[in-house]
Amino acid sequence: MTHTLHRQGSHDLAGDYVVLVMGAKGFTREGAAPALRRCLEVILRHHPVNWGDGRTGNAFSRRREEILEGTGDNSVIHGVFTDPDTVARVLRELRELDTGMSVVVSGLFERVHPCVREAGLEPHTIEYSLGVHGRVEGLPSDPLVMGIHTMCGHGMVSYRLISHLAGEVAAGRLDPDRAAATMAANCHCGVFNPRRAAALISALARRQTGGGGITR
Numbered sequence: 001m002t003h004t005l006h007r008q009g010s011h012d013l014a015g016d017y018v019v020l021v022m023g024a025k026g027f028t029r030e031g032a033a034p035a036l037r038r039c040l041e042v043i044l045r046h047h048p049v050n051w052g053d054g055r056t057g058n059a060f061s062r063r064r065e066e067i068l069e070g071t072g073d074n075s076v077i078h079g080v081f082t083d084p085d086t087v088a089r090v091l092r093e094l095r096e097l098d099t100g101m102s103v104v105v106s107g108l109f110e111r112v113h114p115c116v117r118e119a120g121l122e123p124h125t126i127e128y129s130l131g132v133h134g135r136v137e138g139l140p141s142d143p144l145v146m147g148i149h150t151m152c153g154h155g156m157v158s159y160r161l162i163s164h165l166a167g168e169v170a171a172g173r174l175d176p177d178r179a180a181a182t183m184a185a186n187c188h189c190g191v192f193n194p195r196r197a198a199a200l201i202s203a204l205a206r207r208q209t210g211g212g213g214i215t216r
Helices: 011-015 033-045 064-069 084-097 109-118 143-149 159-170 176-186 194-208
Strands: 017-022 050-053 076-081 102-106
Touching: 011 194, 017 033, 017 084, 033 050, 033 064, 033 076, 033 084, 050 064, 076 084, 084 102, 084 109, 102 109, 143 159, 143 194, 159 176, 159 194, 176 194
Parallel strands: none
Antiparallel strands: 017 076, 017 102, 050 076
16 A cells, blocks of 8 residues: 555646655565665656655755655655656666665556566556545545645645645746645655646646636
């Protein structure tokens, strides 16, 4: 199970990939900090649009050195990428590094699976999101809002914040990239995709001003 599994969207998910690395409790977690730090350095060499550690924070809320130095045995490190070719290169380098850490990639299956094969790997486990069930009447019906909100697997980017920032962008008081950075800072782990968020918040702002939905 991963907190990045339930991202909602449509065509825009083709530009949204999360690479997650962690030790396995009872197997490789004890003494894992140096290996995790090396894995994070691999991720950083490929210029992720966001990254972080579930222990320390993300690139929009903490300094690079602070995150690297804070890497511990029980860290869960993350990198967010926007294209499958880069993901394939990251996976290839992680395979060559051979640290024994567990690696999870989230994204559209038809895009991710070729990345895995290109890196010379076979998936150990494949998980699918079956959607959200139960008492869903309290959720926003707007797919653009849900697309942004579900990029933080712990729900730290609130619906009200998204609505407020869309209004600020619509009024010309805030640019979409800055709005995306504000939201990304709230997603502690660093799995929030600011590039995709900027496109979605722009679409929300255009709709508020009568300009239509997201550009395809």
